Amino acid sequence: MAQTSLPGTGLLKGLAVTVKHLFKRPATLMYPYERNELAPRTRGVIALMDENCTVCMLCARECPDWCIYIDSHKETVPPAKEGGRARTRNVLDRFAIDFSLCMYCGICVEVCPFDALWWSPEFEYSEYTMDALLHEKDKLREWADTVPPPPALDEGAEAPAEVTEAIAKAEKELEAAAQKEADKAAAAEAATTEAKAGGSGPKKADEPKVAAGEIDQETYDALIAEGKSERIARSKAKAAYVKKEKARLKAEADAGGGDAEAAPTPKAADIKVEAGQIDQETYDALIAEGKTERMARAKAKAAWVKKEKARLAAEAESAAGAGAPAGEEAEPPSPTDAAGSDQAPSTDAPAEEPAATRKLGDVHVEGTGEIDQETYDALIAEGKSERIARAKAKAAWVKKAKQAKLDEEGGA
Amino acid sequence: MGLMDQVELPQPVKYVFNWGRKYSLWCFNFGLACCAIEFIAASTSRHDFIRHGVIPFAHGPRQADLLVVSGTLTDKMAPAVKRLYEEMPEPKYVISFGSCANCGGPYWDSYSVTKGVDQIIPVDVYVPGCPPRPEALLDGIIALQHRIQNESLKDRIAGRRQDPITLGADAPLALEEGA
Amino acid sequence: MTVLTSTTALAQAPSILDVGDGVVLPILLKVALVLGLFFVVPLVGGYLEHKVMGRMQNRRGPVEAGPFGSLQLVADGIKFIQKEDIIPRAADKPMFALAPGLALVPALLVFLVIPLGPGVFAVDLELGLFYALAITSISVLGILLGGWASANKFSLIGGLRAGAQLIAYELPLIITAITVAVMAGTLSLVGIVEAQANFTLPGLEGFNLWFVFPQIVGFAIFFVAAMAELSRPPFDMPIGDSELVFGYMTEYTGIKFAMFLLTEYAGMITMSALMVVLFLGGWQILPGVATPGCEGAAGIMSCDPIGIAISVLVTLAKIMGLVFLMVWARVAYPRLREDQLQRISWLVLVPLSLANLAFVTILTVVL
Numbered sequence: 001m002a003q004t005s006l007p008g009t010g011l012l013k014g015l016a017v018t019v020k021h022l023f024k025r026p027a028t029l030m031y032p033y034e035r036n037e038l039a040p041r042t043r044g045v046i047a048l049m050d051e052n053c054t055v056c057m058l059c060a061r062e063c064p065d066w067c068i069y070i071d072s073h074k075e076t077v078p079p080a081k082e083g084g085r086a087r088t089r090n091v092l093d094r095f096a097i098d099f100s101l102c103m104y105c106g107i108c109v110e111v112c113p114f115d116a117l118w119w120s121p122e123f124e125y126s127e128y129t130m131d132a133l134l135h136e137k138d139k140l141r142e143w144a145d146t147v148p149p150p151p152a153l154d155e156g157a158e159a160p161a162e163v164t165e166a167i168a169k170a171e172k173e174l175e176a177a178a179q180k181e182a183d184k185a186a187a188a189e190a191a192t193t194e195a196k197a198g199g200s201g202p203k204k205a206d207e208p209k210v211a212a213g214e215i216d217q218e219t220y221d222a223l224i225a226e227g228k229s230e231r232i233a234r235s236k237a238k239a240a241y242v243k244k245e246k247a248r249l250k251a252e253a254d255a256g257g258g259d260a261e262a263a264p265t266p267k268a269a270d271i272k273v274e275a276g277q278i279d280q281e282t283y284d285a286l287i288a289e290g291k292t293e294r295m296a297r298a299k300a301k302a303a304w305v306k307k308e309k310a311r312l313a314a315e316a317e318s319a320a321g322a323g324a325p326a327g328e329e330a331e332p333p334s335p336t337d338a339a340g341s342d343q344a345p346s347t348d349a350p351a352e353e354p355a356a357t358r359k360l361g362d363v364h365v366e367g368t369g370e371i372d373q374e375t376y377d378a379l380i381a382e383g384k385s386e387r388i389a390r391a392k393a394k395a396a397w398v399k400k401a402k403q404a405k406l407d408e409e410g411g412a
Numbered sequence: 413m414g415l416m417d418q419v420e421l422p423q424p425v426k427y428v429f430n431w432g433r434k435y436s437l438w439c440f441n442f443g444l445a446c447c448a449i450e451f452i453a454a455s456t457s458r459h460d461f462i463r464h465g466v467i468p469f470a471h472g473p474r475q476a477d478l479l480v481v482s483g484t485l486t487d488k489m490a491p492a493v494k495r496l497y498e499e500m501p502e503p504k505y506v507i508s509f510g511s512c513a514n515c516g517g518p519y520w521d522s523y524s525v526t527k528g529v530d531q532i533i534p535v536d537v538y539v540p541g542c543p544p545r546p547e548a549l550l551d552g553i554i555a556l557q558h559r560i561q562n563e564s565l566k567d568r569i570a571g572r573r574q575d576p577i578t579l580g581a582d583a584p585l586a587l588e589e590g591a
Numbered sequence: 592m593t594v595l596t597s598t599t600a601l602a603q604a605p606s607i608l609d610v611g612d613g614v615v616l617p618i619l620l621k622v623a624l625v626l627g628l629f630f631v632v633p634l635v636g637g638y639l640e641h642k643v644m645g646r647m648q649n650r651r652g653p654v655e656a657g658p659f660g661s662l663q664l665v666a667d668g669i670k671f672i673q674k675e676d677i678i679p680r681a682a683d684k685p686m687f688a689l690a691p692g693l694a695l696v697p698a699l700l701v702f703l704v705i706p707l708g709p710g711v712f713a714v715d716l717e718l719g720l721f722y723a724l725a726i727t728s729i730s731v732l733g734i735l736l737g738g739w740a741s742a743n744k745f746s747l748i749g750g751l752r753a754g755a756q757l758i759a760y761e762l763p764l765i766i767t768a769i770t771v772a773v774m775a776g777t778l779s780l781v782g783i784v785e786a787q788a789n790f791t792l793p794g795l796e797g798f799n800l801w802f803v804f805p806q807i808v809g810f811a812i813f814f815v816a817a818m819a820e821l822s823r824p825p826f827d828m829p830i831g832d833s834e835l836v837f838g839y840m841t842e843y844t845g846i847k848f849a850m851f852l853l854t855e856y857a858g859m860i861t862m863s864a865l866m867v868v869l870f871l872g873g874w875q876i877l878p879g880v881a882t883p884g885c886e887g888a889a890g891i892m893s894c895d896p897i898g899i900a901i902s903v904l905v906t907l908a909k910i911m912g913l914v915f916l917m918v919w920a921r922v923a924y925p926r927l928r929e930d931q932l933q934r935i936s937w938l939v940l941v942p943l944s945l946a947n948l949a950f951v952t953i954l955t956v957v958l
């Protein structure tokens with residue numbers, strides 16, 4: 001209270017503040033009925049996508065609390081091709097996190113190289129007993145369905161690399177198609193010109209060679225008229241002849257190349273593009289965006305290579321009438337791609353790969369709680385608890401189903 | 413007390429009595445570390461657990477019904493917690509809030525930390541988290557209220573007399589019954 | 592005491608509960624009235640406190656127990672009767688058990704004389720005001736006893752603080768009440784209400800006023816002193832939980848603790864009711880306004896049932912208004928220090944109330 005103010009004004013001020021709040025809307029969140037908008041990366045609980053887990057044990061080893069329990073066994077996968085080598089792989093039997101011990105540091109999520117662990121914002125899992133806080137694979141898998149998609153980017157932010165790439169790819173495909181049309185037209189034209197010329201003159205596919213000694217009369221006359229000495233005029237005219245002739249031959253060869261398109265097509269694997277060129281369009285765009293010259297050049301180079309490959313591949317494709325989608329193989333593996341946002345925790349995450357590389361883990365089986373009766377009985381006979389037996393039998397069922405699916409595909 | 417832990421009350425009376433205990437949980441906070449901040453947050457305007465009848469900050473243990481242990485319980489502090497718990501009148505409830513109180517949490521290998529408050533007093537509800545959200549405490553309180561509404565005071569006291577610590581372990585209720 | 596009402600000179604206005612010629616029925620009705628008041632109105636006050644305090648702190652207060660949380664205090668009560676009854680081994684057991692009752696019974700007895708409307712009271716004593724103030728002072732004996740019997744240093748300090756506080760604030764409270772009695776010319780609470788309905792300032796005849804208008808200083812003193820007597824925050828040093836755990840209640844559990852708590856809430860209601868009677872015109876709606884359905888003196892006596900109902904509602908509304916004020920002060924102000932508390936009483940309130948009494952007495956004699 002200031003020295004000058006009347007005694008008691010401070011008291012009245014206090015009353016005024018409280019009564020003002022009486023008529024304000026309470027800030028209370030009516031929790032069980034109303035919920036906070038949780039941040040997408042809220043550390044509520046750790047969810048497991050067990051399809052992704054390769055049992056690399058990194059998470060269990062990095063966990064500062066040692067609260068991740070993993071059991072697995074090795075399995076031999078028969079060779080994919082006749083005469084191939086059989087491979088072994090780890091199969092996850094048990095994955096449990098003890099949430100009574102977990103310190104929610106997120107190291108396991110961070111360290112998992114296969115995106116099998118995710119943060120889910122669920123937090124309502126209080127329990128009456130502590131051992132109930134040890135959550136097994138099935139429960140962790142259920143939580144995986146609650147993982148939200150990654151948050152939207154800020155407005156005006158640079159699009160993620162994989163998105164730009166995908167857009168660029170699509171654009172390139174369109175462009176390549178247009179280009180092909182144009183090429184065809186040009187080739188047809190060239191062919192007619194060639195036919196008119198009567199097919200005379202040296203026509204060699206490789207390094208054009210020009211007979212020496214001939215001079216370009218036109219150049220010679222001009223130089224003599226300029227008052228140059230005879231010797232000089234002759235030598236220059238000779239050079240001019242060679243140049244002209246080479247240019248002519250090259251043009252012819254190009255036309256021939258155009259012609260060759262109709263002939264047997266180059267294979268996709270043969271597509272080789274010389275580096276060093278840059279895609280001017282991309283370059284300009286990046287410079288305009290204020291990127292440094294170095295980065296723009298590098299990206300433009302990559303863009304050029306991609307464009308070129310796409311173009312060639314498209315040509316090859318159109319020639320062959322079939323083949324892999326353009327640019328699929330050519331695309332350099334980007335690290336962000338692996339963490340692809342769209343393939344986050346959806347059940348069909350594992351990308352379809354060529355059959356040659358299929359492994360057990362790549363097969364996805366929808367389990368609806370079926371159990372493998374045999375395993376179950378065996379475990380019960382062994383004296384395991386009902387809960388554990390059921391969990392294991394479930395896992396066994398999934399494994400069997402996966403194997404069956406794989407065999408089926410192999411047969412087909 | 414007195415008769416109430418000797419005889420099984422008829423259902424309507426039991427219902428009313430349980431209802432009274434359920435919505436009058438005078439809460440004694442044992443804030444020991446970082447988790448206490450989240451506990452305090454749960455008592456503020458935003459989360460306001462008085463809505464659920466949890467009257468915060470009973471002045472002393474004698475008036476409290478609910479002990480919330482939030483934070484790292486050290487071996488040095490453990491006797492104090494045990495003593496204050498014993499000063500609370502029956503029927504009393506305990507919520508263990510956060511990993512440290514549950515079982516030591518990040519200090520699971522520390523020489524000086526008690527690995528879980530349930531080693532010294534019986535716990536009714538474990539709230540996981542490090543620290544748990546304030547809503548997680550509310551969720552734990554609702555779980556506890558569900559348990560209180562369905563319990564029999566006689567059984568509870570009898571169980572307490574036999575084995576004071578393991579009450580939580582073979583509790584008659586499970587969460588699956590629907591909180 | 593009620594038995595004596597119909598025969599002794601203490602009784603003045605008849606209660607509407609004096610039905611028939613029998614003795615038993617009126618007594619039963621009066622006991623029902625007093626107990627009803629005692630157990631219901633404090634709970635309403637407590638609920639009001641919960642809610643108002645919540646809203647002033649941008650919270651909602653209780654919502655789950657009963658509709659809008661209205662049964663929160665009922666739930667508290669049901670819980671308290673189930674709690675274990677702990678008596679410390681070192682405690683003086685009979686005294687320990689007696690203390691809450693000693694605190695509670697006076698709070699209950701005050702309700703005997705509180706008039707809620709024309710005829711709506713258990714008994715109208717000629718010395719009603721004296722009786723009310725005397726009885727409320729007994730409560731502190733229970734508190735002191737409880738503090739001592741607990742064999743706990745915090746309890747003892749709390750009890751002593753409560754005693755010191757009571758002595759300090761009883762004085763201005765009683766002096767102010769005497770001032771009002773001087774103005775009204777009676778000690779009967781019903782009489783004071785009636786006197787207010789007829790009160791006018793000299794020179795302003797025909798313009799009815801409640802005592803609160805000429806006695807605004809007296810009202811302020813009474814209000815502050817009442818809060819201090821009840822140990823309501825910001826005058827809750829006896830239970831100051833930052834220093835004394837829970838003061839004299841530290842060792843009390845279950846139903847005994849609930850009795851102390853109920854004493855506090857009932858005290859809030861009785862003090863508010865006394866203020867309503869002494870300063871706010873009792874059951875009169877507004878100064879100079881006759882209650883519909885009443886025809887007696889000043890339009891507030893001899894009412895038909897509707898008039899009685901309106902009067903009772905008006906009184907209760909005024910009581911709740913004052914409870915609201917107490918809660919408001921509780922939310923707005925931090926707890927005082929013990930020395931500040933004593934200084935306010937002895938250096939401000941006591942001289943002020945004495946001057947007020949002298950002024951009013953002289954005026955009354957002169958005019």
Ligand code: SF4
Pocket residue numbers: 046062063064065066067068097101102103104105106107108109
């Ligand atoms: S969050 Fe930290 S403590 Fe919890 S499981 Fe993962 S690594 Fe372990």
Ligand code: SF4
Pocket residue numbers: 052053054055056057058059060070111112113114115116117
């Ligand atoms: S969850 Fe990730 S880090 Fe852990 S074992 Fe599986 S793949 Fe490895």
Ligand code: SF4
Pocket residue numbers: 103445446447448482483484509510511512513517518541542543544
């Ligand atoms: S559980 Fe975590 S937040 Fe809570 S007290 Fe322990 S370390 Fe702190």
